Amino acid sequence: MIKRHPTLLFLMASALAGPVLAADAFPSKPIRIVIGFPAGGGADNVARLYGDALSKELGQPVIVDNKPGAGTTIAADTVAKAPADGYTLYIATASLMGGDKVLYKTIRYEPTDFAPITRLTASPLLLAASKGAGIGSVAELLAKARQHPGELNYSSSGNGVITHLAGLQFARLADVRITHVPYKGGAPSAQAVAAGDAQFTFATPASVQPMIDTGKVIGLAVTSAKRSPVLPNYPTLAEAGIKGYDISGWYGLFAPAQTPPAIIEKLFAASARALARPDLRAKLASRGEEVSPSVSPAEFKAFAQREGKTVAELTLSSGARID
Template sequence: MRQSFLMRRRHAAAALLGAVPAAAQAPFPSRPLTIIVPFAPGGLADILARLVADKLRASLGVAVVVENRPGAGGIAGARAVAAAAPDGHTLLLANTNLAINPSLYRSLPYDTQAAFAPVILAITLPNILVVRADMPARSLAELIALAREAPGRLNYASAGAGTFPHLAMALVLQRAGIDVAHIPFNGAAPAMAAILARQVELLASDPPGAIPQITAGTLRPLAVTSSARLAVLPDVPSAAEAGLPGFEAVGWQGFVAPAGTPEPVIRSLNAAITAALAAPDLRERLLSQGVTFAPGSPADFAAFLRQDTERWRGAVAASGARVE
């Protein structure tokens, strides 16, 4: 009996000691998650973040809050995430601007490559060049001719100075050799509202924002900025087909955490978001809007982000865009 009692004590002590390392590592998640969207509500970034948040609430068993922090081409939201605790409970819904901004801005309040831990690339998508339905231009060639007749009289909206829609349009204008005034707004939704309110004539919009208006007949598509046509808009030519040979400008959306977030947490988030992006209802909602799903590993996204940052360095220089 005495020996049996001592053996049980030793086994219990060994189990307790073996549990210490696991107990020392805080469980994840241990509190609600926050996904910061660096743009106004209503745009693609906001839609994607909220769709993924709904799935994460169920799979992780905690509240997931989506917080919009628009401003400065996504810098305001990115800065908040860069300064957050590196524990995986704060994520940034990053997009192409994370790769564009290092070349566009003379200085940033963070080092893009050092301040963030890539979690997952979620989707890629082009922009669609659209005009109001009352505009006489029915093709990109006709728009170019119209702009040449009256340099500077036409204007276009964007989701903000230095955003992907701004630079995509700037590259189109540069390649076409035309002068169209830029009017920046604080997000994709306000930019769309401006063209619908007849405040501007032209817009480069992500497919989810443009397709409902194209279907309704309020906006007319002239071209897509990808190298190939979109399956959901088979009659709309690519910019290359429409008169700008070799042109391509494709954006993306993904999730990053603060640098220093533990690798096991990054892997957990990657797995959870991968599962969310595979959900049939989420895929049905977004595939019909012209996006391409592109999930992979954190390492895949890290390599992609480095390459895209370098890719946009040349594009920003060619566009002449610069923000103080």
């Protein structure tokens, strides 16, 4: 029989208990949520409203860290390299799970470098046009695009993200040639349309609705297959004659891979409680975002992988490349 020294037994027990104790103590300091967009856009709105609610659930400050640039890949790379301890999180879209790898050949992360936690919100995009562009409907936009192939510019919140892909799908299904102009976020993209630098945009509701409310931009349609409960006054693009058009955006919460499962579960449970808050749901709905939490981290992982595959295929078929 092998005898073990009491000190060795204590160290072995401590090593086994370490992850459990760490999870039990989590969180013991502020949490950082990284996003790949600047302030003022859809992602920033969701991050700040959700972060405030999550802070109340966890009893620790939640800080939003805006890291725009390179189609959100700078932010994603930051999170992929962060310690897997639950204190650095990432709010991302489907591009993280597939489109980034197609568009950017030199990125140093993979979809497997992230641990999916939960979907936060889902919403269609809004197709909106500059007031000075002489476009008051989808039919007028199509007519102009066909009369002036390649001359109409549409803005997006960055290369490879959903607002870019929405334009690619529009061009493909409507059989028109339009020119993509990427910006570093939804707010500057919407401002470009308001200023007339771009004729139209596919935008998150939070980014473009303030411009619509002030009359600088004209809302034309939503990109979902059915009318949106949070944007009920807008027709769908399918209703406007572009059959089969159906693109909706979503924001989800991710952590670095290898984050302990107990911490993932704690973040999932706290997020579920935060997203159930009536005040948060009302604030998000007023910005065109419908709360859409996942059933479990496993369900969100499967969903994100499917969405990532769809985005990757659309990006690949478009022929778009950045490097």
